[in-house]
Amino acid sequence: MAQLQDETARTDLLNRLKRAEGQLRGIQRMVETGESCMDIASQMAAVRKALDSAYVRMTVCFMQQEMQQRFGIEGEKATELDTMLDDVQTLLGKVR
Template sequence: MAALHNDKSRNDILNRLKRAEGQLRGIQRMIEEGEPCLPIATQMAAVRKALDSTYVRMTMCFMQQQMEEKLSCAGQEPENMDAMLEEIETLLGKIR
């Protein structure tokens, strides 16, 4: 399987993961300090959503990269690809 080659996309995904990592550390601290379960559960849900969102973003970056590569090999210009990928990303975001 191919890796992400776009530095901007790779950095975006890494930054999202670092934010989720910070949230996880915050949850660990909350548990250590004996915080109530409801705020902990709320933070856990936020981390899950952040990771789901990051997964969708990574998938979209990979799809775009692969489509551009295949189209350029075929000598075709990608028409309306950005709009199509935005629609796909929106649809994928709704299955979470």
């Protein structure tokens, strides 16, 4: 399986994961201090959404990278591909 080669995409993905990690630590503190189950559940839902979003972003970046490399897409066609994949990402974001 290929790796994300675009440094900007990798940085974006890492930032998303670090944000989710911080949310998870917050949930752990909530459990330790005895916060209400409803509040904890709400935060868990937020973390799940953040991880889903990171997964979609990673998948779209992978698709973009692989299509550009395998099919030699560059220039105007690369811009068209970027636009199309942005639309795919938006559509996948609505599934969650």
